[in-house]
Amino acid sequence: xxxxxxxxxxxxxxxxxxxxxxxxxxxxxxxxxxxxxxxxxxxxxxxxxxxxxxxxxxxxxxxxxxxxxxxxxxxxxxxxxxxxxxxxxxxxxxxxxxxxxxxxxxxxxxxxxxxxxxxxxxxxxxxxxxxxxxxxxxxxxxxxxxxxxxxxxxxxxxxxxxxxxxxxxxxxxxxxxxxxxxxxxxxxxxxxxxxxxxxxxxxxxxxxxxxxxxxxxxxxxxxxxxxxxxxxxxxxxxxxxxxxxxxxxxxxxxxxxxxxxxxxxxxxxxxxxxxxxxxxxxxxxxxxxxxxxxxxxxxxxxxxxxxxxxxxxxxxxxxxxxxxxxxxxxxxxxxxxxxxxxxxxxxxxxx
Amino acid sequence: xxxxxxxxxxxxxxxxxxxxxxxxxxxxxxxxxxxxxxxxxxxxxxxxxxxxxxxxxxxxxxxxxxxxxxxxxxxxxxxxxxxxxxxxxxxxxxxxxxxxxxxxxxxxxxxxxxxxxxxxxxxxxxxxxxxxxxxxxxxxxxxxxxxxxxxxxxxxxxxxxxxxxxxxxxxxxxxxxxxxxxxxxxxxxxxxxxxxxxxxxxxxxxxxxxxxxxxxxxxxxxxxxxxxxxxxxxxxxxxxxxxxxxxxxxxxxxxxxxxxxxxxxxxxxxxxxxxxxxxxxxxxxxxxxxxxxxxxxxxxxxxxxxxxxxxxxxxxxxxxxxxx
Numbered sequence: 001x002x003x004x005x006x007x008x009x010x011x012x013x014x015x016x017x018x019x020x021x022x023x024x025x026x027x028x029x030x031x032x033x034x035x036x037x038x039x040x041x042x043x044x045x046x047x048x049x050x051x052x053x054x055x056x057x058x059x060x061x062x063x064x065x066x067x068x069x070x071x072x073x074x075x076x077x078x079x080x081x082x083x084x085x086x087x088x089x090x091x092x093x094x095x096x097x098x099x100x101x102x103x104x105x106x107x108x109x110x111x112x113x114x115x116x117x118x119x120x121x122x123x124x125x126x127x128x129x130x131x132x133x134x135x136x137x138x139x140x141x142x143x144x145x146x147x148x149x150x151x152x153x154x155x156x157x158x159x160x161x162x163x164x165x166x167x168x169x170x171x172x173x174x175x176x177x178x179x180x181x182x183x184x185x186x187x188x189x190x191x192x193x194x195x196x197x198x199x200x201x202x203x204x205x206x207x208x209x210x211x212x213x214x215x216x217x218x219x220x221x222x223x224x225x226x227x228x229x230x231x232x233x234x235x236x237x238x239x240x241x242x243x244x245x246x247x248x249x250x251x252x253x254x255x256x257x258x259x260x261x262x263x264x265x266x267x268x269x270x271x272x273x274x275x276x277x278x279x280x281x282x283x284x285x286x287x288x289x290x291x292x293x294x295x296x297x298x299x300x301x302x303x304x305x306x307x308x309x310x311x312x313x314x315x316x317x318x319x320x321x322x323x324x325x326x327x328x329x330x331x332x333x334x335x336x337x338x339x340x341x342x343x344x345x346x347x348x349x350x351x
Numbered sequence: 352x353x354x355x356x357x358x359x360x361x362x363x364x365x366x367x368x369x370x371x372x373x374x375x376x377x378x379x380x381x382x383x384x385x386x387x388x389x390x391x392x393x394x395x396x397x398x399x400x401x402x403x404x405x406x407x408x409x410x411x412x413x414x415x416x417x418x419x420x421x422x423x424x425x426x427x428x429x430x431x432x433x434x435x436x437x438x439x440x441x442x443x444x445x446x447x448x449x450x451x452x453x454x455x456x457x458x459x460x461x462x463x464x465x466x467x468x469x470x471x472x473x474x475x476x477x478x479x480x481x482x483x484x485x486x487x488x489x490x491x492x493x494x495x496x497x498x499x500x501x502x503x504x505x506x507x508x509x510x511x512x513x514x515x516x517x518x519x520x521x522x523x524x525x526x527x528x529x530x531x532x533x534x535x536x537x538x539x540x541x542x543x544x545x546x547x548x549x550x551x552x553x554x555x556x557x558x559x560x561x562x563x564x565x566x567x568x569x570x571x572x573x574x575x576x577x578x579x580x581x582x583x584x585x586x587x588x589x590x591x592x593x594x595x596x597x598x599x600x601x602x603x604x605x606x607x608x609x610x611x612x613x614x615x616x617x618x619x620x621x622x623x624x625x626x627x628x629x630x631x632x633x634x635x636x637x638x639x640x641x642x643x644x645x646x647x648x649x650x651x652x653x654x655x656x657x658x659x660x661x662x663x664x665x666x667x668x669x670x671x672x673x674x675x
Binding site: 188301 | 365368372376488493494497500504507508605606608610613616617627628630631632634642646647650651
């Protein structure tokens with residue numbers, strides 16, 4: 001019971017995190033590629049409640065920033081006019097969930113631009129880019145994990161169920177894939193695919209590459225489950241009644257692998273999000289101007305950015321809550337698997 | 352003995368398999384190094400074709416693989432188009448640097464992880480153990496990339512360590528002792544990043560392995576005999592728990608190599624990582640294949656070493672393999 005509760009807790013946390021990213025258009029104040037060339041590398045704005053004259057405001061507000069005298073990248077707050085933070089106002093058009101055309105934003109300011117996480121070299125809002133970038137990175141991770149699990153399920157099922165030379169061959173290839181350090185393998189696959197492609201092509205290329213890399217471990221786990229499942233009494237009984245291979249796999253054997261697959265998914269998704277980040281960071285992934293968590297960080301490869309504009313580092317930390325959520329989910333799933341195993345073995349001893 | 356030979360054969364099989372796999376990937380590649388030249392109107396198409404023929408890129412895949420194998424035997428490992436030199440010397444220098452980083456990091460990580468794991472296993476479920484578990488979990492959820500960049504920011508802001516590269520500009524003029532110091536200073540940042548990123552996994556496994564053993568009857572008996580705590584833990588418990596840890600040792604090599612690829616690029620350490628990245632961007636085919644092969648060699652070597660250690664440490668494996 002306790003295991004189920006922690007499982008639900010992590011699922012809710014992850015749901016909220018993903019929900020925020022999925023509805024990025026609503027939570028982001030601006031369009032992620034909209035440039036504000038007059039304010040490059042603007043530091044994050046402070047949200048005030050008290051203005052320079054010492055008056056307390058009910059509604060939080062920000063001051064817009066202007067260049068300091070004689071500087072090209074140092075800003076100071078323009079304290080002449082406070083810009084109150086407004087909620088649910090209309091702004092840049094976007095498609096909610098990729099379907100509903102919509103214009104309402106969670107927050108923003110009238111007559112001024114509000115940059116809670118600062119801006120990048122082109123004056124693009126970092127918060128908006130971060131939220132929209134999450135759509136790319138998380139989707140890549142989820143879809144990649146889906147592909148890996150499908151491949152792993154297929155290969156593991158064939159190897160475990162049919163056995164013989166198929167098993168030998170497939171498991172040998174799996175060993176090859178396990179023998180390569182996975183980042184090198186990812187590089188190797190990426191190396192031999194076209195470099196200059198459109199963002200959308202690059203995105204699907206990345207997903208395909210990431211998805212194709214990790215199938216060996218799930219395949220081995222699935223094979224193990226299938227091996228033990230096909231010798232269980234009810235499967236033998238079904239076979240005795242004349243069930244076909246396809247029916248047995250579909251109806252009796254593959255459902256047994258669901259808990260293993262679920263745990264693997266919780267482990268793989270953050271790993272794959274990180275893989276996307278790494279590739280994009282190194283310039284092998286999703287190209288500009290489309291934001292992704294990886295290419296948001298790639299400007300940090302220049303020392304000047306690293307030294308002067310600390311807020312450009314913030315996207316690196318965005319993975320932490322997601323990692324935490326997935327780690328919690330994975331460990332609660334593993335606990336559940338253990339509990340299930342113990343339950344089953346104690347039942348087995350009764351009969 | 353037969354066990355060791357079997358492991359060695361397995362390692363060779365893996366290396367051969369990976370090289371075939373890498374070549375198969377190259378066949379999937381839509382472009383090659385000389386494609387860029389085709390766009391240049393000053394180079395005649397015949398020249399490009401001649402270059403392709405010179406480097407054997409117009410041959411079929413099995414032929415290319417065979418000639419590449421020949422060049423591996425000669426110690427060349429193919430030819431780098433971008434550097435205009437054989438691949439092996441290029442890779443050897445870079446591989447040495449990567450190994451320097453990875454092995455230092457691995458030794459340090461194990462030196463920290465083992466005592467911490469034992470210490471934590473002894474206090475299983477009590478406050479210090481729980482604190483350590485939280486600590487490792489916290490390290491686990493910080494991505495490598497964020498860790499490396501964060502360390503870099505720290506170093507740049509504080510100015511305590513050199514950031515990037517492997518040697519100072521005046522390295523050649525320094526005395527041997529100062530050279531060593533310079534190298535060590537440059538290694539601090541990447542090694543710290545590598546150690547921190549591999550530490551949580553090692554601590555968790557060490558803790559689990561030792562905790563498993565601590566409940567064993569023979570240790571309870573040893574406690575009953577009044578053997579000193581330290582002797583008990585390190586002389587009796589740790590060797591009994593060594594088996595899974597030695598396997599993990601081989602595995603940690605792979606983790607460190609993947610980690611070091613990224614960290615080398617971020618911290619501009621002249622290892623295999625930056626070379627591989629450059630080669631990918633330039634489509635320098637044989638350098639990519641060589642880099643992948645070298646990384647596999649490290650990993651397979653690490654696993655082989657683990658197998659040898661296991662053979663030496665675990666009598667069960669020795670007796671098992673000597674039986675016909």
